[in-house]
Amino acid sequence: MLSLAKNTNLLVMFLLELGVLASVGYWGFVVGQNLPVKLLLGLGGPALFIAVWAVFGAANGATIPLTGAARVLLEVLWFGGGAMALVMAGRLAPGLVFAAVYVVNAALRLLWNQ
Template sequence: MYLLALALIFLLELAVLVAGGWWGFTLDAGWAARIAAGIGAPVLLAAAWGVFGAQKAAVPLPGPAKLAFQAAWFVTGGLLLLLAGRPVHGAALVGLWLLDRVVLALTAPSD
């Protein structure tokens, strides 16, 4: 179950990147702004994840701070989907992340 939860969290991380692109490409703006946002948002999200949220983050955060960053990151993905006109998808993204965090906490192998 733990490995399945890890696979799901990875897919949800990718979904946040997709949400950033989806939001950017659906902006009510000119094509140049949509392309810039559609490419730029996922790049910025990925950079932030690599610096603070990843397992081997460039800036390791203590447990509670890392969890807070990850929560903010996934909520941002949900909000981007909401802004792109997909509120159910946004809520599902955040809800699945919360459920997955619970499963990971309950099934994590002990050291």
């Protein structure tokens, strides 16, 4: 049963990663003033987040994998960025839920050494 919970937690982590990209994209398309700006922010924001995650955060594929406090800082900025994107796009409740799910997920990963 614990194995199922651990695997579910890893799935939630992956879904949170996708959620960050969706949140940042949503933010870009909502706050942009005109179509070119919407496209730049809505597509460029997630692209920037993808690049940062690929270089520093991807579990086994990161070019410069971070550990310890640097990894914690990256995750807080990454997932906090997703939550803040929702809040800045006028979606306070989903942003707060996103942040809460991340905190629970991170605590369980820490507890289970994931």
